[in-house]
Amino acid sequence: MQFFEQILKLCENAIMIVGGICLFLLMAVIVCDAGGRYFFNAPISGVYEISEFYLMIAIVFLGLARTQRLKAHVRVELVLERLPVSVARMLEVVFLLATIVVFACITYVTARNGWNNIVLNRWTTGVVAIPTGPSWLIVALGSGVFTVRLVFDTLCIILGRPPSDGFSALTKGSHASEARP
Amino acid sequence: MIAALIMCLLIALIGLGMPIAFTLAVCGALGLYLEVGLSPMLSVLQTTPYRTAASFLLSTVPLFILMAELLARGSIVRNLYRACYLWMGHIRGGLALAAIAASVGFAVLSGSSTAAAAAMSRISMPEMRRYGYSESFALGVIAVGGTLSIMIPPSLPLILYGVLTETSIGRLFLAGILPGALTAGFYVITIIIQVRRNPEIAPPTEKYSWSERFSSIPGTSPAIVLVLLVLGGIYSGAITATEAAAVGAAGAFVISVLVGGLRWSGIKEAFSATLTTTSMIFAIIIGAMIFGYFLAVTQVPQQLVVWVGELPLPSWMILLIIIALYLVLGFFIDQIAIIILTLPLIFPLVLSLGYDPIWFGIILTKTVEMGLVTPPLGLNVFVACGATNTRVEDGFRGVTPFLLGDLVVLALLIFFPSIATFLPSLM
DSSP: HHHHHHHHHHHHHHHHHHHHHHHHHHHHHHHHHHHHHHHHHHOOHHHHHHHIIIIIHHHHTHHHHHHHHHHHHOOOOOHHSSSHHHHHHHHHHHHHHHHHHHHHHHHHHHHHHHHHHHTTBOOSSSOOOSSSSSHHHHHHHHHHHHHHHHHHHHHHHHTOOSSSSOTTTOOOOOOHHHHHO | OOOHHHHHHHHHHHTOOOHHHHHHHHHHHHHHHHOHHHHHHHOOOOHHHHHHHOGGGGGHHHHHHHHHHHHHSSSSSHHHHHHHHHHHTTTTTHHHHHHHHHHHHHHHHOOOOHHHHHHHHHHOOOHHHHHTTOOOHHHHHHHHHHHHHHHHHSOHHHHHHHHHHHHHHHHHHHHHHHHHHHHHHHHHHHHHHHHHHOOOGGGOOOOHHHHHHHHTSSHHHHHHHIIIIIIHHHHHHHSHHHHHHHHHHHHHHHHHHHOOOOOHHHHHHHHHHHHHHHHHHHHHHHHHHHHHHHHHHHTTHHHHHHHHHHHHSSSSHHHHHHHHHHHHHHHHHHHHHHHHHHHHHHHHHHHTOOOOOHHHHHHHHHHHHHHTTTTSSOHHHHHHHHHHHHHHHHHHHHHHHHHHHHHHHHHHHHHTHHHHHHHHOOO
């Protein structure tokens, strides 16, 4: 279990770093495009497509699992906090299982679609053509690691182990600035 | 029938503490499965997350968050606060007034209220403590000052509102200027009244010489350059709102690294905080979009509009009920989540009642501002207290007088819609 947790954390952190790099690239390419257009009348073509299909997808999905590990997904904790621990745990397992089903579906269908797009060699039909398959696989990767994180969290609760480095957004305000806008 | 059951399930699960994003996704998927079957549900699950994230317009969200996170960790805002308190620190309550002034400055630079509250707690709390300000008063000032960030453009909730309702973000930003200034004005009045009534909450500080005051001005130039870049860029038409977000984030990055003392650890923190917040917001948007498909299939929004239209109530009464609903939701649920959660249902209703979408966006943002500082879930108070190691109860106590001012501003906005609609109407 411990070993598994280390590997999972490693994966989460690795894909998050890729997400961070994509965030930096998003900033850089949009600035270059705007600057090129404004100062030299020479916009960079393809910025729009790359930003949408690759950078934004990576930024959104590659951070999902780590956000779950930090327990930073918004929830109303008012009732949950006042329930007996055993009931709260049971509810938490139900919540997690329901989420696992949906995100396992998302992982499966996006991976299938990404694979099909690669096999059929599909490209976008814009000024600049880029392949679409890999960008679907990014969604599948992010959702997949997220699903594994959910399964791991569920097992932790069932086995009575403390979750990773999670915290409650309500009790530790200093972390809230990290977690929300 | 299925629609009613799923809606009840949604409300029950959110109330019981299931994360809002996942509740929306799970209920939406379940509803779609029951209404139209497995394969249409899977095709919604296939395309919705992808299409939602692959949005050039929504790339504004991570970029503006990044800008705020970078600014909060460098010294640009610190210099701004320093200049403000050198100029007005000697007035009674001057440090508090300077904190509001610096919050306005930060608001013009960023659209994230918790980043603003976190930055101002680190910067202004030590000064206010040093001169013996009452802790709850200082916390109140910091927490409400932070909320200015989302009314004064650029603003994260207004961007989301604009994207979700297809309202012009540029016009929404313009509409936020006067209400933001009005709110700041009411905070200043609240501070002055409180200090008059209880002088001991804000002991006087030393007076600074004119040379010291003028020497603080060059330190504010990075902030002014950034404001010119971002807002000047948007309103001169040179760049779009998305590009302004990228230019702002890049500007904050470069300036903070060159002159703002931002180091590698700060940069890492800023990027990681931005990714976490972005994932959190997009998870809710994606969940809401999946749920939105289900709503569209069941025609609930249309039926709701018809039903409310047939109610024997005047439209202003329905509007007041909607606003009250937002204020109540703001006690318990995160503000961004409320906007995304309710707009698909509420926005068509408000339009059908004949209200201005820009004006309603501002009203909504005002209720969001108040929700950020009201117990039991007042995020800005948690952030201010967390960052300064103080008691949350003190924070909420300090916020209370300011909430009265907020209520007055909300009433003014409702009765004089032109406060919000005047500037955009000039465009």
